[in-house]
Amino acid sequence: MSQTVDRALSILPLLAEGPADLGRVADRLGVHKSTALRLLRTLHDHGFVYRQSDQRYRLGARLIALAQEAMENLDVREIAHPHLVRLNEQCGHTVHLAVYEEDEVLYIDKVESRYPVRMYSRIGKPVAITVAAVAKLLLADLPEGERRAVVEKLDYPLYTARSTPHADAFLKELAKVREQGWATDLGGHEESINCVAAPIRGADGRVVAAMSVSAPNVVVTADELLTLLPLVRRTADAISGEYSGRTPVHHAEPQHHPDKDTP
Amino acid sequence: MSQTVDRALSILPLLAEGPADLGRVADRLGVHKSTALRLLRTLHDHGFVYRQSDQRYRLGARLIALAQEAMENLDVREIAHPHLVRLNEQCGHTVHLAVYEEDEVLYIDKVESRYPVRMYSRIGKPVAITVAAVAKLLLADLPEGERRAVVEKLDYPLYTARSTPHADAFLKELAKVREQGWATDLGGHEESINCVAAPIRGADGRVVAAMSVSAPNVVVTADELLTLLPLVRRTADAISGEYSGRTPVHHAEPQHHPDKDTP
DNA sequence: ATGGACGTTGCAGAGCATGCAACGCACCAG
DNA sequence: CTGGTGCGTTGCATGCTCTGCAACGTCCAT
Known part of the structure; x- marks a missing residue:
């Protein structure tokens, strides 16, 4: 303009x-x-x-x-962080938090795996939107019209044989994801990495963010990872409750938040 | 313009x-x-x-x-990171990496303390430039003229009783720091937090970055923290060597760097 | 109904960005 | 030393493009 x-x-x-x-x-x-x-x-x-x-x-x-300020201002992130840490302490795997914003899905927080084999990703980097479990949840919740529009104009790179191949397949997957209320990525981005994800909802029920647990095959099989689903969902629900103001915030863990910086 | x-x-x-x-x-x-x-x-x-x-x-x-891309492009950061992690594994405290850029000193990397009591700081946030140990190192290495100019126009907030009170004191401190080749911040920003820092130099000897180890009094006293100085300096020197191309890079630790992102 | 607050649009005028050409400077080769 | 080339920089006239205005649409509260 x-x-x-x-x-x-x-x-x-x-x-x-x-x-x-x-x-x-x-x-x-x-x-x-x-x-x-x-x-x-x-x-x-x-x-x-x-x-x-x-x-x-x-x-x-x-x-x-x-950019740092922008992220600090995302209140979902602030609320979610301790939960992500706790989840990581419980399962040991990499935990991600992502949001959707104008045709992009973007990691806004991450807790590293405690296993020696880690995966590479980074906060702020746009997610592989057609395959990532968190992306599926976020897109699945868009209003019908917007969802179609976005899905149509995406590219569908074949990262692996299990990547979502085209818009139609993606729409079907999104329908399934919306139905079941959680999502997975089983080797769709990298052959050996699986993820399981759950949505975080605001007071109005809309999905405001999504979180996932990811682990490589060499550490746990896809089936084993799936056994974490209830835990992931509980965590996501806890964050949802707190975010939408339903749950009274109980500071369970050692907090550290005097808003100051130090060398 | x-x-x-x-x-x-x-x-x-x-x-x-x-x-x-x-x-x-x-x-x-x-x-x-x-x-x-x-x-x-x-x-x-x-x-x-x-x-x-x-x-x-x-x-x-x-x-x-x-912003994320901008940070990825800082090659000091990439080189330094594994060293910072290793240092953190050895001493357990928070490790910071900072650079100077146009009147500001800015954290570009951080490895969290393994102790339950952590301090709050964030990558990307400008450092308290008049007191932070890393800031002293970076400013101390500026050319005389520029250093004076910068130091003169700074504010000198009294975070604590030990904060640098004014430009003159700061110039003296910088002279000392330049002389000895390392720096400290003993409760200058937050009463209970001490830091010890060392410079990272490029091939021409100029300070390109600085790193520090920080810990609260409740975990280690200032004297105890100072015993880490040799280790911090060795780490900084190792990074300098690698950065300036003198040391052949030996990948000691489990690397994880296929340039891909994953959910 | 009616007023106000807010975002949006079309328009004419001029402020401001543009490209040009010339200059300064460092570097290199002859 | 000297001429050449490649860079960043500056002043200036032209006119494009941004600006502020005023009017309109909408929503909400009165």
Whole structure:
């Protein structure tokens, strides 16, 4: 809508690929160098880009700080975190928390597995939306029309032989997931990794987030993982209760939340 | 430099404080509602802001994803991480990694204490620059002129009785730190928390990052913490060596880095 | 009903971003 | 030393694009 801002914002994903010099930025934007320079300067003044010693531009610190604030403000995350930790203490596996936002599903919290074999994922990274168990739960709860629209325009990469192959299959899966109130990903993203997930609901019953437990085959089989389902669901329900204000919050675990930072 | 972009970017920190509606954004920016609307729309199209169900605007998912990429691109972080983990395994305390960037010092990695009493801090949050041990190391290494300039324009909040009170004291402290090659924060930020920190240097000897071990008094006294200094310095030196390409990288620990994400 | 609060749209005017060309600078090769 | 090339930077005139206004639609509370 606003050309100048549009161009400026386009610089950021570009720099996310790695540092770039002025000429490169100008080229990629399709504008004159002087134009790119002024945009970069403005971004720089706000701390969104940083000029490293070799004069090339990188993404800046303010961006990281802002994103962190954005996550802190997600109150589901704050409420859920102790529950995720407790679940991890009980089962030992990696626990994820994810939300849906405009065609993307995104991890907003994670507790690492206590087993030596861990999986790689990261907070803030968009999830493989067509296969992830948490994504299924979040999409399954969208209103019919929006769900169809989103599902239609997705790509369906075949990560493995068990990946969701196309929109139709995905819609069927979503229907099943909505029906049963939980979801799995059995080797759909990586052959050897299984997940089981449950939804977190707000006061109005809408799914506001989803959580999952993931573990590689070498640690537990899919069947064994499924035996954790009741526990996962109970945890998710507990979070739902607290989030929607139904459950009085009982601080069971050693809390640590004076809002201060320390070196 | 560019008015439009400038205004648009100013919206983001504003939204970081919490969700805001159109009128509020327009007021805070000092522009007409229609102007604010168009800026917000542009930000929205790029995923930097998100419109929640009550029509108010929040920071969006792309921002989080971008910041994550920005951090991944910091190669010090990648190299340092396994070392930080190992250090944490050895001493059990919270380990931090921080860098300096344009008048700010910022945590870019953290390994949580294994003791039940933890401290609160977060990756991405600017550090209390006048007292943090890592900040002292990073500032101490700036060129004379820049260091003075930065130190002069800082605020010196008195978090505790031991906080650095003013610029002069800080300059003295920095001189000492530069001299000895390591730094501490003994209750300067929070009365009961002590830190000991060491610098990580690039091939040219410049300090590129700093790491610290922090622990509350109730777990170890300041003196006990200081006995960890050699270990902290060795760790920092190991990272320096690897970062500057002097040390052949030996993958000692169970690595887990297929660049994929999983639910 | 009716007023107010809020988001949205079309429009005309001008403020502001744009591209150009010229400059400064570092680096390299001759 | 000198000419050349590749970079970032600056001043300026042109006109595109952003701006504020006013009017409209909607929702909600009075």
